Each structure stands twice: as C-alpha cells, then as structure tokens.
Amino acid sequence: MNRIMTLVGVAGLGLVAVAVGCETTGLVGGGAGGALAASEGAGCLDAPPAGLPYQPGCCDHTVYVPDGVEAGFSSAVLGANPIPDHVHASWAGPTPSSFAVNWRTDNGTLATELLYGTSEADVQAASAPGGTVKRVTGHHMLYGSLLDGAQRTRVHEVHVCGLDASKVYYYKVGGPGAWSPVYDFATGPAIGATESFKFAVTGDSRDDPTTWAEVQQAVAAQAIDFQLFSGDAVVIGQNQAEWNGFFAASSGGFSTEGLFATSAFMVVNGNHDALSVNYVAQFAMPQDVSPGELAQGEEWYSFDYGNAHFVALNDTPAATATGQPQVDWLRADLAAVDRQKTPWIFAMHHRPTYSCGGSHGSDVALRSVYQPIFDQYRVDVVFSGHDHFYERSVPIRGMQGTEGQIAASGPNAVPVSESGTLYVVAAGAGAPLYGVDTSCYFVHTGESERNFVIVTVQDRTLQYRALRLNGTLLDQFDYTK
Amino acid sequence: MVLALATLASGPGAGTSAAGDRAEEQQVLLSRAAEAELGHGWVAAGALYRQAEAVLPESRLARRARARLEWLAAHAEGDFAPLTALASAMAAEPTHAVLADLERAVEGFPDGRVRREALAFLGDTYLRRLSDPVRALAAYRRLAELSDVTEGERQLAVSGAALAALALGEPARSVALLDEAGLTRRPEHALALAERWAEVGAPFCYALLGLFCATTFVFAGRYALGRAALRRAFAPGRLAVAAYALAAPVALLLLYDDDSGYEWRLALVLGAAGLVVATSALGAEGALRRGWSARRRAVLGAASSLAVCAAALLAVHHTGWLFRLIKAAGERP
Numbered sequence: 161m162n163r164i165m166t167l168v169g170v171a172g173l174g175l176v177a178v179a180v181g182c183e184t185t186g187l188v189g190g191g192a193g194g195a196l197a198a199s200e201g202a203g204c205l206d207a208p209p210a211g212l213p214y215q216p217g218c219c220d221h222t223v224y225v226p227d228g229v230e231a232g233f234s235s236a237v238l239g240a241n242p243i244p245d246h247v248h249a250s251w252a253g254p255t256p257s258s259f260a261v262n263w264r265t266d267n268g269t270l271a272t273e274l275l276y277g278t279s280e281a282d283v284q285a286a287s288a289p290g291g292t293v294k295r296v297t298g299h300h301m302l303y304g305s306l307l308d309g310a311q312r313t314r315v316h317e318v319h320v321c322g323l324d325a326s327k328v329y330y331y332k333v334g335g336p337g338a339w340s341p342v343y344d345f346a347t348g349p350a351i352g353a354t355e356s357f358k359f360a361v362t363g364d365s366r367d368d369p370t371t372w373a374e375v376q377q378a379v380a381a382q383a384i385d386f387q388l389f390s391g392d393a394v395v396i397g398q399n400q401a402e403w404n405g406f407f408a409a410s411s412g413g414f415s416t417e418g419l420f421a422t423s424a425f426m427v428v429n430g431n432h433d434a435l436s437v438n439y440v441a442q443f444a445m446p447q448d449v450s451p452g453e454l455a456q457g458e459e460w461y462s463f464d465y466g467n468a469h470f471v472a473l474n475d476t477p478a479a480t481a482t483g484q485p486q487v488d489w490l491r492a493d494l495a496a497v498d499r500q501k502t503p504w505i506f507a508m509h510h511r512p513t514y515s516c517g518g519s520h521g522s523d524v525a526l527r528s529v530y531q532p533i534f535d536q537y538r539v540d541v542v543f544s545g546h547d548h549f550y551e552r553s554v555p556i557r558g559m560q561g562t563e564g565q566i567a568a569s570g571p572n573a574v575p576v577s578e579s580g581t582l583y584v585v586a587a588g589a590g591a592p593l594y595g596v597d598t599s600c601y602f603v604h605t606g607e608s609e610r611n612f613v614i615v616t617v618q619d620r621t622l623q624y625r626a627l628r629l630n631g632t633l634l635d636q637f638d639y640t641k
Numbered sequence: 642m643v644l645a646l647a648t649l650a651s652g653p654g655a656g657t658s659a660a661g662d663r664a665e666e667q668q669v670l671l672s673r674a675a676e677a678e679l680g681h682g683w684v685a686a687g688a689l690y691r692q693a694e695a696v697l698p699e700s701r702l703a704r705r706a707r708a709r710l711e712w713l714a715a716h717a718e719g720d721f722a723p724l725t726a727l728a729s730a731m732a733a734e735p736t737h738a739v740l741a742d743l744e745r746a747v748e749g750f751p752d753g754r755v756r757r758e759a760l761a762f763l764g765d766t767y768l769r770r771l772s773d774p775v776r777a778l779a780a781y782r783r784l785a786e787l788s789d790v791t792e793g794e795r796q797l798a799v800s801g802a803a804l805a806a807l808a809l810g811e812p813a814r815s816v817a818l819l820d821e822a823g824l825t826r827r828p829e830h831a832l833a834l835a836e837r838w839a840e841v842g843a844p845f846c847y848a849l850l851g852l853f854c855a856t857t858f859v860f861a862g863r864y865a866l867g868r869a870a871l872r873r874a875f876a877p878g879r880l881a882v883a884a885y886a887l888a889a890p891v892a893l894l895l896l897y898d899d900d901s902g903y904e905w906r907l908a909l910v911l912g913a914a915g916l917v918v919a920t921s922a923l924g925a926e927g928a929l930r931r932g933w934s935a936r937r938r939a940v941l942g943a944a945s946s947l948a949v950c951a952a953a954l955l956a957v958h959h960t961g962w963l964f965r966l967i968k969a970a971g972e973r974p
C-alpha cells in the first residue's frame with residue numbers, strides 16, 4: 161500500500177520529470193531537405209508554389225517547414241474558430257524589405273492570407289487584394305507533442321517581401337470572413353544607414369505570464385523597433401498551454417495579445433524551450449541553413465538592421481553550443497561583416513558566459529569557445545539570460561586560461577574604441593528571480609530585479625538603458641565609437 | 642547631447658535626395674524632442690514630435706513620434722506638473738525622504754493617470770527597494786481606493802498589497818486581500834497560498850515524518866530485524882520505488898534549478914525522501930515478518946503512506962513547485 165501511495169504521491173512529479181528528462185522530445189529533425197521550389201519569378205505572386213519548402217513571392221529566401229508538423233499551403237477553408245490570435249511578426253529575410261508573420265487558429269482553418277498596404281483604412285476595408293492593398297499567402301502547420309495529448313495546434317506563417325525601407329505598413333491576417341485586427345509594422349532602415357533605431361532585450365519569461373505581461377507593458381511604452389528575446393519563453397517547451405500563455409499573457413487590463421504583431425520579435429532557444437516543435441513552428445527566424453544545423457536553419461542565425469549586425473546562437477545542449485558546425489558558422493558569419501556598413505555587432509545566446517551568483521553562474525566551457533571569436537571580431541555587446549537578474553560586465557578582451565581579461569574602459573565601465581566586449585545578463589521577465597552577486601572581478605553592476613534593456617543606436621553612438629519594471633533606471637551608459 | 646550632434650552624420654542610406662533630407666530633418670527633430678523630454682520640457686517635446694511626425698508621416702520614425710505623442714497626451718494632467726514631480730522622483734536615488742516628498746505631492750495631484758502611476762511607483766519602491774512593506778501597503782491601498790482607478794491598476798494595487806502582506810509575514814492576510822478582490826488567478830494568490838500552507842502544513846509534515854521515522858526505528862529495534870530482513874527490506878523492487886520517488890524532485894532541482902541555494906534543498910529532498918522510503922520498507926518488512934493481522938498491517942501501511950505524502954509535499958514545497966502546482970491548478974486549461 162505504501163508503495164502504491166509512494167507512486168501516487170509523486171506521480172505528478174514523475175510525469176514532469178519525464179518531460180524534463182526528455183529535452184529532445186519534439187525535437188525538430190535536422191537538415192533542410194531538398195528545396196523543391198525555386199523563385200516564382202520577378203512578380204510578387206500571391207499564391208504559393210506547389211511544394212515545400214518554397215520561396216515566397218518576391219522573397220530571396222527559402223522557407224522550410226519543421227519535420228514534426230503536418231504542413232500545407234493556404235486554401236479557402238475556415239474552421240469553427242478561424243479568427244487569428246497570437247499574431248506576431250519577425251524577420252526571416254532582409255529587415256529593410258521584408259517581415260514574416262505567424263498566428264494561430266483552430267485546427268480546421270487552412271486560410272493563410274495576409275493583406276497589406278500603406279493605407280490603414282484601405283487595409284481595414286479590404287477582404288481581397290485591389291487598389292493599394294496587396295495579398296500574400298503562406299503555409300500552415302499542425303503539430304502536437306506528448307504533453308498536449310490529443311490536442312493539436314494550427315499555426316500559420318506568411319512572408320512579406322519587396323517592401324520599402326523605414327516605412328510603416330498596415331496588415332491583417334487570416335482569410336476572407338476571418339480577419340485579425342489591422343496592425344502596423346515598420347521595416348528597418350537600409351543596411352548601413354545611420355538612422356536611429358531602438359530595440360529591447362528581454363529574457364526568461366518562463367513560468368509567470370502575469371509578470372511577462374507587465375514587462376511587455378513597460379517595453380511597449382518605449383516605442384521600440386524590435387525586440388530580442390534571449391530564451392526560456394516557457395518552462396516546458398513541448399507544452400502548448402504555456403506558449404498560449406506566453407502569446408496572450410495578461411495583467412490587469414493589459415494583454416500581450418497582438419503586441420508582438422507591431423514590432424519584430426527575435427528569439428533564441430533556451431534550455432527550457434528545448435528547440436521543441438512548438439518553438440520552431442511558432443517563430444519564423446532567418447533560415448540560413450548550415451551543415452549540422454537543426455530547426456531548418458533557425459537554430460542559429462544572424463541579421464542586419466540599420467548599421468548593426470546581430471548574431472543569435474543556440475547554446476543548448478552543450479554539444480551543440482560548442483560544436484564545430486555552429487562555431488564554424490559563427491566565425492564565418494562575423495568574418496563576413498563589413499564594419500564600415502555595420503560598425504555595431506550584438507550577439508545573443510541563452511546561457512551567460514559571464515555571470516556572478518544566481519543558480520548557474522558563468523558557463524566557462526562556453527566562454528572558452530565563444531569569447532576568442534567575440535574578441536577577434538570585436539563584438540560590442542553579448543546579451544544572455546538564464547540567470548534571472550540583471551548584470552553588466554566591465555569591458556572584457558582576451559583570456560588568461562579560462563578567465564577574461566579586463567579591457568581599458570572609460571567612466572561607468574564603457575569600452576574605449578572597441579577595447580572590449582560587454583557581457584549582459586538581462587533575464588527574469590517572469591521566471592523566479594535569483595540572488596545577484598557583484599563581487600566577481602568581471603561585474604560592473606548587478607541587481608536582482610525584474611528588468612529589460614532598451615538600446616538606441618544612432619550612427620556611431622549607442623545609448624544603453626536597463627530599466628526596472630517600474631520604469632526607473634537600473635543601469636545606463638552612452639558609448640560612442 | 643551626443644545623439645543630437647550625431648544626427649547630421651550621413652551614411653550609405655542617407656542620400657542627398659529630398660526624401661533623404663526629410664529623413665534627416667525628422668531624425669534631428671526626434672532627437673531634440675527626446676532631449677526635451679529628458680529635461681522635463683514636455684510641451685516643447687510634444688511640439689517637436691508633432692513636427693517630426695509631419696515631415697515624413699509614413700516613415701518608421703514617424704511611428705515613434707506618434708507613440709510618444711500618445712504617451713504625452715495620456716500624462717498631461719495638471720499641465721504636466723504632476724508628471725515632472727513623478728519623473729524627478731523616479732530619477733532620484735530612492736530614499737524615504739524622496740518618497741515622502743512624492744507622497745505629499747500626490748495629495749495635490751488632480752485625478753488622472755500620473756497620480757495613479759505615482760501611487761503604484763510608491764508602493765513598488767517602498768516594497769522592493771526600501772523593504773518597507775507597511776508604507777507599501779498604504780500606497781497600494783490608496784491606489785486601489787481611487788475613484789478613477791482602472792481595473793488593471795486595481796489588480797496591480799491589490800496584488801502589490803498582497804505581496805506587502807507576505808513581506809510582513811502575514812500570508813493569511815495576503816490570501817484574504819486577493820480573495821476579497823476576486824483575484825484568485827493572480828500568481829500572487831498561489832504564492833500566498835503556498836506560504837500559508839508552509840506556515841502550518843510544513844511543521845505538521847515535519848512532525849509527522851519525525852514521528853513515523855522514530856516509531857519505525859523503535860519497531861525495527863524491538864523486533865530485532867536482522868541482516869536478512871534488511872536485505873529483504875532493501876530488495877531491488879523497493880529500491881526502484883525509492884529511486885522513482887527521488888527522481889522527480891531531484892530532476893526538478895537539477896534540470897530546472899530554479900532557485901538559488903538549491904544545494905541545501907537538494908540535500909533536504911534526498912534526505913527526506915530517502916528516509917521515508919527506508920523507514921517504509923523497514924516498517925513493511927517488520928509487519929510482514931511478525932505475521933500481523935491485516936488490520937494492523939493496514940494501519941502501518943497507512944501511516945507510512947502518510948509519511949511518504951508528507952515527504953513528497955515537503956519536497957514539492959522546498960523545490961518551489963508547490964506554488965507552481967497551485968498556480969497551474971488555478972489556471973484555465
């Protein structure tokens with residue numbers, strides 16, 4: 161009897177443990193497969209080609225579909241609850257001329273259309289292309305995982321290309337009879353342009369959608385152009401219920417529903433996201449497929465925005481983090497950066513290589529592999545999460561054994577003429593906060609507090625602000641190079 | 642300001658075309674507006690944002706100007722005087738003196754968003770920065786009672802008050818505050834319930850465990866269980882059960898390592914679960930060995946099951962998962 165009770169007593173935990181233990185459950189298989197469709201020609205066709213993967217109209221990039229999903233192209237079928245929710249935008253192609261949108265509907269809806277234009281009123285009124293309104297169609301995906309039981313999820317994905325730089329577009333998604341609200345989205349400046357832009361950095365929303373909503377409410381007030389998210393969106397990546405909470409988090413009268421539709425949300429895989437099919441299907445990141453890369457090329461990627469280059473890396477599991485394919489890719493990617501055009505380089509990955517205190521601390525193995533590359537290519541700032549607090553390092557350049565060497569800096573530990581890289585941990589947008597420790601040699605400032613970072617880049621000047629949830633300044637510096 | 646000076650620099654994307662000129666003009670205006678905001682020149686900032694917006698209304702930066710204009714319009718009460726007071730307090734190092742000044746000023750603020758945001762700021766800062774839950778509670782109560790408070794703000798105020806009550810060591814009061822406001826689905830509610838349970842349930846579980854362990858060992862000693870009995874007690878089947886019981890909390894700790902200081906929690910979980918499994922095994926062995934009646938065996942089995950449940954509850958609590966499980970149970974599927 162006591163044995164039975166033992167089993168009963170911990171059965172719930174046991175189930176969770178099974179889920180935890182199987183981080184690879186729901187993993188999306190590697191490889192890009194053979195691209196079937198080439199470009200559909202010079203015109204921006206609004207109908208997709210017949211096969212997957214495919215090249216959306218006017219786009220130069222190929223769109224691959226995760227292995228663990230049932231995918232198909234848009235057709236005029238509406239299910240019982242076809243109104244889109246969880247609408248969110250990102251960049252899978254060039255930031256000045258494209259954007260991608262994902263959303264969710266009921267499983268029966270197969271209409272995957274996007275209407276867009278520069279007139280809000282025209283887009284609002286339209287149910288088909290015509291006049292100033294254009295249409296793009298995309299693909300839908302149906303997936304489920306062990307934790308979802310019989311429940312499966314239908315998400316949709318459309319890629320819009322051929323747009324003008326630094327311009328506001330209005331769009332809605334769904335299909336005739338089932339449109340989302342109209343959202344606005346702004347394309348990025350021409351690559352290399354010195355126009356000002358502003359992005360937010362958040363991480364580790366994980367198990368508290370209420371706090372996540374509060375963080376996003378504070379971020380929304382900053383009028384950002386896009387957001388970087390350093391991983392761990394949910395506790396168990398294969399649990400769709402948690403993703404639903406992530407996209408439609410609410411606190412008081414505020415909801416994140418639709419918020420991510422108006423500015424690109426660029427994510428990186430965290431240990432909890434576990435590169436699950438849910439993660440890969442719901443986000444459209446750049447799919448620059450490189451050898452040995454999972455998730456159809458979304459596992460690691462880079463993009464340019466204005467005069468900055470952004471690199472996103474996957475550091476889970478450790479074998480991937482420091483494995484040759486990603487390291488080779490990172491080196492090649494950074495070697496190809498034209499610093500005249502994009503003088504700023506920002507990197508993002510989940511596990512911090514410099515972190516004092518918390519549950520995890522510095523990942524020294526990761527540091528030993530990444531830092532020499534960041535050093536060689538003079539990366540400006542590296543953003544991480546995983547330790548749920550805020551921390552900024554002094555500028556670091558060079559290593560003695562596995563320890564970083566403190567580089568020259570000006571007041572407030574700001575680098576001088578690319579003297580060193582700043583390592584930032586900005587996490588805890590929902591996950592429980594960890595105690596911070598500022599006694600390590602590499603820490604400039606740290607605080608155990610809900611936080612987010614706002615970076616404004618204008619030409620050669622970077623204005624950096626770390627804020628608490630209540631809007632007060634936690635850390636700040638201006639850096640001109 | 643550096644940003645303002647830097648705006649006139651041109652890059653590959655900024656040509657000499659009319660559109661390029663307008664883009665540069667827009668950027669200069671935006672920088673000046675942002676600078677005006679930093680100096681609390683809200684009216685001037687608004688005018689500059691309007692100019693910037695008009696220069697290239699379809700541009701990305703016009704969108705930023707519109708967003709700031711909306712924000713300014715929503716904070717314009719009292720000709721921006723309340724906003725200036727709040728912004729000054731937020732920019733200062735938080736001290737009791739700074740917050741007391743703001744509290745006095747808030748009494749003179751007209752109805753509106755800034756007054757409500759100022760009270761939320763006061764509650765949050767007293768609670769988190771100054772560790773003064775008494776004053777935090779007062780600020781949150783004041784906010785919740787305002788006639789123009791929005792539903793969202795009321796929820797934040799009650800949740801803040803509940804956290805302040807927790808900080809005062811009064812989980813029952815915290816639960817009551819949230820219950821009265823109908824906020825049973827806030828994470829603070831789960832937190833307060835978990836804390837309330839810990840106040841009473843945890844000592845009870847420890848007592849139960851202690852009693853059970855002591856009784857079992859006395860029992861084992863009294864009936865002089867020998868080596869053979871111990872071998873049977875720790876048979877592979879029982880060890881497998883023990884391993885299963887231990888696997889979940891240990892996995893939660895090691896793989897999700899959610900809280901700092903998990904080493905001692907790990908030791909506690911291992912110790913508690915291990916002890917219970919061992920004593921259960923010994924108890925069961927003893928009962929079987931002496932050929933007890935079915936009723937007596939059932940009593941012993943029930944007692945050991947209770948102890949196992951107590952250990953599991955403590956493990957869940959100390960790994961931080963009681964809060965999560967309560968939260969998950971209260972959430973809609």
Ligand SMILES: [Fe+2]
Pocket residue numbers: 392430431432510545546547
């Ligand atoms: Fe993590």
